[in-house]
Amino acid sequence: MAIAYNLISSVTVGSGGAANIEFTSIPQTYTDLLVKLSGRSSRSAATAEEFLLTFNNNGSSYAEKQLRGSGSSVITQTFSGSSIQQLGQPGAAATANTFGNWEFYIPNYTGSNNKSILLDGVTENSGTTAYQYFEAGVWSNSAAITSIKISAGSYLAVEYSTAYLYGISNA
Amino acid sequence: MTATYEKIATNTLGSSQSSITFSSITSSYTDLVIIIDGVSSTGAELFVRFNSDSSSNYSFMQFYADGSSFGTDIRNNQTEGRIGSIRTVQNSVICNIFNYANTTTFKTATSRDGAGTVITNTFTALWRSTSAINAIQFFPPTGTFNSGMVFTIYGIKAE
Numbered sequence: 001m002a003i004a005y006n007l008i009s010s011v012t013v014g015s016g017g018a019a020n021i022e023f024t025s026i027p028q029t030y031t032d033l034l035v036k037l038s039g040r041s042s043r044s045a046a047t048a049e050e051f052l053l054t055f056n057n058n059g060s061s062y063a064e065k066q067l068r069g070s071g072s073s074v075i076t077q078t079f080s081g082s083s084i085q086q087l088g089q090p091g092a093a094a095t096a097n098t099f100g101n102w103e104f105y106i107p108n109y110t111g112s113n114n115k116s117i118l119l120d121g122v123t124e125n126s127g128t129t130a131y132q133y134f135e136a137g138v139w140s141n142s143a144a145i146t147s148i149k150i151s152a153g154s155y156l157a158v159e160y161s162t163a164y165l166y167g168i169s170n171a
Numbered sequence: 172m173t174a175t176y177e178k179i180a181t182n183t184l185g186s187s188q189s190s191i192t193f194s195s196i197t198s199s200y201t202d203l204v205i206i207i208d209g210v211s212s213t214g215a216e217l218f219v220r221f222n223s224d225s226s227s228n229y230s231f232m233q234f235y236a237d238g239s240s241f242g243t244d245i246r247n248n249q250t251e252g253r254i255g256s257i258r259t260v261q262n263s264v265i266c267n268i269f270n271y272a273n274t275t276t277f278k279t280a281t282s283r284d285g286a287g288t289v290i291t292n293t294f295t296a297l298w299r300s301t302s303a304i305n306a307i308q309f310f311p312p313t314g315t316f317n318s319g320m321v322f323t324i325y326g327i328k329a330e
Contacts, residue, residue, distance in 0.1 A: 004176050004177050004178045004325055005176035005325075031321075031323070032206060032208075062287075063287040063288045064287055065236060065237060065238050065285060065286075065287060065288075065289065065290055065291045066236070066238070066291065067234070067235075067236035067241055067291050074241055075241075076236035076237065076238055076239065076240065076241040077238055078237075078238030078239070080288075105206075105263070105265055107206055107207075107208035107263045107321065108208045108321055111319075113208075113209075113210075113261050113319065114260070114261040115261070116208060116261040116262055116263040116285070116286065116287065117263070117287065118263055118265055118283050118284070118285055120283065134234075134236070134283065134285075134291050134292075134293055135285070135291055136284075136285020136286055136287050136289075136290065136291035136292075137285075137287040138260070138261060138286065138287025138288055139287075168176075168206075168325075169178070170178045170181040170206075170321075170323040170325075171178070
């Protein structure tokens with residue numbers, strides 16, 4: 001039986017950091033995509049430094065519902081606009097070597113339907129501050145997803161940030 | 172390399188359906204992962220029944236948020252389990268069913284679902300049966316699953 005869960009590509013950010021983590025020329029031979037992201041921002045604050053997610057270098061028609069808990073409070077927010085914009089990461093003031101972790105699942109990425117995305121993430125400042133996120137996103141576009149960009153906004157994803165792209169096939 | 176994550180069955184609906192059932196699910200895996208993506212005609216709960224059991228053996232708990240409010244809900248002694256919702260806009264569900272083939276313990280599932288313009292949800296469901304799961308029915312309480320909706324079951328093998 002064929003293996004259903006395959007690594008397509010991975011990125012490890014090198015010395016000096018990177019403004020973006022990108023997967024391009026994504027094969028159209030799978031059913032779903034899964035991204036596992038471990039990140040940290042160069043921004044000076046400690047927590048919730050958001051990375052941004054876009055597809056096909058397209059900067060419109062994204063929407064997002066967020067549920068976020070901190071251990072002491074829960075909030076829910078709506079976002080819409082030019083990206084999925086709430087991939088929280090530790091910033092430069094966070095404890096050294098602390099990275100946020102995210103997983104996002106994109107079913108039926110080659111289809112002509114709008115693209116639904118489920119995103120789960122955590123960011124921690126070594127026991128002093130933590131957030132957990134449960135998010136649903138959508139890219140209201142019928143195009144097949146051929147590239148994924150994870151941007152650090154106006155900042156950098158620091159060295160040792162990693163992202164892994166998996167393809168999942170139901171063939 | 173030994174395959175540990177394999178497709179068991181998939182169904183892409185060619186027409187609207189009021190329910191779909193996967194039967195004769197092999198017991199040769201350890202856990203199940205179910206991926207669902209699509210749209211329904213009315214926007215409704217996504218219910219499940221295992222092994223055609225419609226007795227009051229199900230419980231489920233929901234934690235939800237829609238951007239302006241959040242909350243939690245629990246239902247006990249239900250005639251079906253709930254693992255998500257299927258909306259009238261594009262919606263996806265990931266459900267994990269743990270140790271589904273064992274004949275000693277009750278069966279537990281966790282799931283995530285959401286639609287980016289509507290809601291984000293997480294669920295836990297319990298089926299109070301020690302039977303191995305060999306069939307899963309998905310259905311909404313009202314309306315239908317639209318044509319084009321995709322249901323896939325994967326097996327994960329611990330070896």
